[in-house]
Amino acid sequence: MSQTREEVIQAAQEECCCNGSFSEHLPEHFGENVFSLKVMKEMLSPKAYASIERTIKEGGKLDATIADEVAEAMKKWAVARGATHYTHWFQPMTGVTAEKHDSFIDWNDEGGVILSFSGKNLIQGEPDASSFPSGGLRATFEARGYTGWDPTSPAFIKEGPEATTLCIPTFYIGYHGEALDKKTPLLRSMVALSKQVCRLANLFGIDTKGKRAYCTLGPEQEYFLIDKAHYLARPDLVQTGRTLFGKKPAKHQQQEDHYFGAIKPRIMGFMEELDRTLWGLGMPSKTRHNEVAPAQYEIAPIYEDLNTGVDHNMMAMELMRTIADKHGLACLLHEKPFAGINGSGKHNNWSIVGPDGKNWLYPGKNPHENAKFLTVLCAVIKAVDSYADLLRVGVASAGNDHRLGANEAPPAIVSIFLGDQLTDIIEQIERGGAKTSKQGSSIHVGVDSLPTLAKDTTDRNRTSPFAFTGAKFEFRAVGSGMNPSAANMVLNTIVAESISDICDQLEADKKAGKDFNQSLQKVLQDIIKKHKRVVYNGDNYVPQWQTEAKKRGLPNLKNTPEALEAIKAKKNIQVLIKHGVLTQEEIASRFEINKHAYVTVQVLEGDCALQMAKTQFIPAAIEYQKQLADTIKTVGSAGKTTAQKKLLKAVSALIEEALGNCDSLEAALVKHDGLKIFAAMAKLRGPIDELEGLVPADLWPVPSYAEMLLLNY
Numbered sequence: 001m002s003q004t005r006e007e008v009i010q011a012a013q014e015e016c017c018c019n020g021s022f023s024e025h026l027p028e029h030f031g032e033n034v035f036s037l038k039v040m041k042e043m044l045s046p047k048a049y050a051s052i053e054r055t056i057k058e059g060g061k062l063d064a065t066i067a068d069e070v071a072e073a074m075k076k077w078a079v080a081r082g083a084t085h086y087t088h089w090f091q092p093m094t095g096v097t098a099e100k101h102d103s104f105i106d107w108n109d110e111g112g113v114i115l116s117f118s119g120k121n122l123i124q125g126e127p128d129a130s131s132f133p134s135g136g137l138r139a140t141f142e143a144r145g146y147t148g149w150d151p152t153s154p155a156f157i158k159e160g161p162e163a164t165t166l167c168i169p170t171f172y173i174g175y176h177g178e179a180l181d182k183k184t185p186l187l188r189s190m191v192a193l194s195k196q197v198c199r200l201a202n203l204f205g206i207d208t209k210g211k212r213a214y215c216t217l218g219p220e221q222e223y224f225l226i227d228k229a230h231y232l233a234r235p236d237l238v239q240t241g242r243t244l245f246g247k248k249p250a251k252h253q254q255q256e257d258h259y260f261g262a263i264k265p266r267i268m269g270f271m272e273e274l275d276r277t278l279w280g281l282g283m284p285s286k287t288r289h290n291e292v293a294p295a296q297y298e299i300a301p302i303y304e305d306l307n308t309g310v311d312h313n314m315m316a317m318e319l320m321r322t323i324a325d326k327h328g329l330a331c332l333l334h335e336k337p338f339a340g341i342n343g344s345g346k347h348n349n350w351s352i353v354g355p356d357g358k359n360w361l362y363p364g365k366n367p368h369e370n371a372k373f374l375t376v377l378c379a380v381i382k383a384v385d386s387y388a389d390l391l392r393v394g395v396a397s398a399g400n401d402h403r404l405g406a407n408e409a410p411p412a413i414v415s416i417f418l419g420d421q422l423t424d425i426i427e428q429i430e431r432g433g434a435k436t437s438k439q440g441s442s443i444h445v446g447v448d449s450l451p452t453l454a455k456d457t458t459d460r461n462r463t464s465p466f467a468f469t470g471a472k473f474e475f476r477a478v479g480s481g482m483n484p485s486a487a488n489m490v491l492n493t494i495v496a497e498s499i500s501d502i503c504d505q506l507e508a509d510k511k512a513g514k515d516f517n518q519s520l521q522k523v524l525q526d527i528i529k530k531h532k533r534v535v536y537n538g539d540n541y542v543p544q545w546q547t548e549a550k551k552r553g554l555p556n557l558k559n560t561p562e563a564l565e566a567i568k569a570k571k572n573i574q575v576l577i578k579h580g581v582l583t584q585e586e587i588a589s590r591f592e593i594n595k596h597a598y599v600t601v602q603v604l605e606g607d608c609a610l611q612m613a614k615t616q617f618i619p620a621a622i623e624y625q626k627q628l629a630d631t632i633k634t635v636g637s638a639g640k641t642t643a644q645k646k647l648l649k650a651v652s653a654l655i656e657e658a659l660g661n662c663d664s665l666e667a668a669l670v671k672h673d674g675l676k677i678f679a680a681m682a683k684l685r686g687p688i689d690e691l692e693g694l695v696p697a698d699l700w701p702v703p704s705y706a707e708m709l710l711l712n713y
């Protein structure tokens with residue numbers, strides 16, 4: 001059964017106290033810098049604690065009458081830990097977090113100052129909304145925006161050089177309540193999914209009074225670490241997060257010796273400090289290891305409730321950058337910082353916990369449990385097939401366009417991997433009921449029997465964008481630098497819609513006096529017949545899959561501009577509005593925001609590439625051209641220069657090609673056409689990277705791939 005966040009913290013605390021080997025490495029207590037329920041229980045009155053606990057565990061509105069008491073306790077707790085300021089920590093549509101700091105200082109009646117923090121300060125803040133992306137929801141002169149306390153994600157302490165800051169996770173809305181952030185739609189989608197799962201639970205005879213369903217998240221975060229000096233010597237990395245130029249080194253990932261290899265001492269120092277810091281903030285960091293590409297690594301947490309998991313991932317990415325800097329390293333979270341080798345993703349492990357407290361994507365040991373499992377499994381199949389284009393929107397970005405479809409990443413075609421055993425089961429259901437199993441043994445679901453399902457019912461398929469990996473689905477198309485809110489907001493909404501459709505049919509059949517098990521069997525059979533095209537267990541990398549997917553009618557939205565158009569599809573607008581996740585205006589705003597973000601990135605990268613080519617690479621090549629010409633002239637008739645003349649001719653031709661491609665890129669930049677800029681940059685990169693293989697290393701103006709990837713020890 002999936003653990004709640006509080007249970008994870010409690011278990012870790014007990015381990016810290018019982019295992020002396022941890023005492024020198026972990027904070028005194030796991031989560032010591034988190035204003036958790038445990039802390040609140042110690043500091044609040046029984047009435048206030050019961051109210052806030054109910055809000056956090058069961059959902060519903062916050063009781064405003066306890067706000068002052070909670071705020072006072074939070075202030076005392078934070079000040080005791082060195083806090084001088086507090087901030088409403090939120091996630092605007094920029095893709096990163098934002099914060100405005102206010103001190104606790106206020107005037108007292110005697111003309112002096114006191115430390116003050118009221119319930120009003122806690123519940124609501126008012127940052128300037130004019131300069132954040134709104135996609136037309138707000139005019140520039142309409143500056144008012146509001147942050148609102150999200151009590152379901154605990155406040156935490158952020159350490160600074162001289163003091164600490166109390167960070168209060170919040171949602172962010174405009175004057176008229178319009179969502180200006182990533183968190184608000186995510187929270188709405190969680191409510192929508194909970195409503196439909198509880199509706200389904202009622203049909204299964206499960207008590208839902210005073211209970212809710214929720215999702216769990218475990219994002220596996222990939223990243224690169226390179227020497228900070230190399231990073232600072234690369235204007236492209238500093239300005240765009242990725243290398244716009246660079247020749248693949250002789251040694252990269254082809255020997256497969258980095259994956260799970262011994263961790264270098266310098267990197268281990270970074271990882272150890274990162275883990276200690278994350279644990280102190282209540283983030284259940286579990287796994288660390290070398291990834292496939294040189295200088296690439298991964299960190300993964302224990303799964304926790306979705307909202308907190310997203311907040312923790314955003315905090316973790318910020319900490320990874322700051323801690324890397326302390327170790328003389330640069331942390332790269334771009335999806336494709338280096339061409340020709342693996343990029344980085346954020347494998348989004350998602351599951352549903354029902355009102356009975358059990359993971360509904362965990363195959364059970366009795367008919368009741370397996371009926372729930374298969375119903376949710378079929379609901380997800382239906383959701384992904386019906387809204388594959390909307391899921392693609394949730395992972396669309398300029399950075400992720402470089403990764404999706406590359407050798408290490410899932411393609412832009414969204415399909416589901418189930419594995420042989422589950423595929424066999426759904427095929428039997430399609431034929432009228434599952435009676436046998438490839439692995440023998442059986443359980444009853446309705447009037448039919450199904451195989452007993454082990455915990456790991458599938459092999460791992462690293463090429464699939466959406467794979468069932470045992471008790472969860474792993475959405476691998478999320479980019480490493482992304483806020484995972486958008487992908488999970490879409491996933492929650494479309495699964496809520498699928499479950500809603502299932503409940504509509506089952507409720508209608510129940511009203512008509514039909515047998516529940518027979519109705520359920522028919523509903524699942526119909527879903528599989530209609531939506532099995534999205535299930536694909538093969539290699540998603542091979543070219544044949546592109547052809548096969550087209551035959552099946554699956555969308556293949558290869559870049560962000562293509563993907564964003566799916567936002568305008570009637571069915572996608574309807575599902576988001578129906579479940580109260582986004583309004584018509586908010587949907588339109590997100591189209592504009594994402595379109596503008598894509599073009600902005602392309603223009604930025606294009607400008608940077610043009611400047612580097614003109615002021616660094618081409619001048620270096622011309623200098624080498626001059627040296628070659630002078631050498632040939634000096635040698636003259638004294639020696640043979642045929643090969644040198646051939647080299648000079650090759651260098652000269654590449655310089656001319658690069659200069660011509662600079663003109664093409666410049667023309668594309670004037671038009672602000674993202675796709676044309678993208679193509680022009682790729683064209684310019686060709687001759688520049690070839691020149692890097694010819695120009696002497698002491699003349700080349702930036703660190704090479706070999707230096708950056710292999711010299712971070």
